[in-house]
Amino acid sequence: MRIGELAARTGVSTRTLRYYEEKGLLRPGRTAAGYRVYGEEHVETVRRIRILLAAGLGTDVIGEILPCMVDEGEYLAPGCDDLVALLEAERRRIDDRIAELRDVRSALTGIIRAGKRLSAA
Structure with a gap:
């Protein structure tokens, strides 16, 4: 999917998605023409980022911990x-x-x- 579809599915603006990419939180693939390409896993990544931001964490901290976070029912849990x-x-x-x-x-x-x-x- 393209960035516009990811924005629509997650309720996050394309500008915010580009910011997440700039901060290293989101890593889309690229087409031969250089367009961003996102998969279903990116929808989940954006959801996790939003949860961690709502918990008061900054993007630098989120960048450190995001790879270790796992779903634990209603919450995310540290897996490391x-x-x-x-x-x-x-x-x-x-x-x-x-x-x-x-x-x-x-x-x-x-x-x-x-x-x-x-x-x-």
Whole structure:
């Protein structure tokens, strides 16, 4: 299938598919004329990429772990032993970012409250 059909089947834009290819996440075949050619396995690869992106992982990390991910019912699971530690480190990174965002939100809330008090006076 061509890139347009893959985009339609996965709900991902052709621009995004080209980005995945640029990042090494998607490796289509090529025709003699240089057109990208995708197979059924690429539909599955795009699905896995989307799941990992939704889990908060960046494309660099996804590039490292994608070959080792396996389907385990509703979720993907790490099929290589060392991936659990890497995924736990990513979760800690996300937890740290959440804490930072809470602090930022708290500061912004204080500024808003101060502004409301000032305008009410």
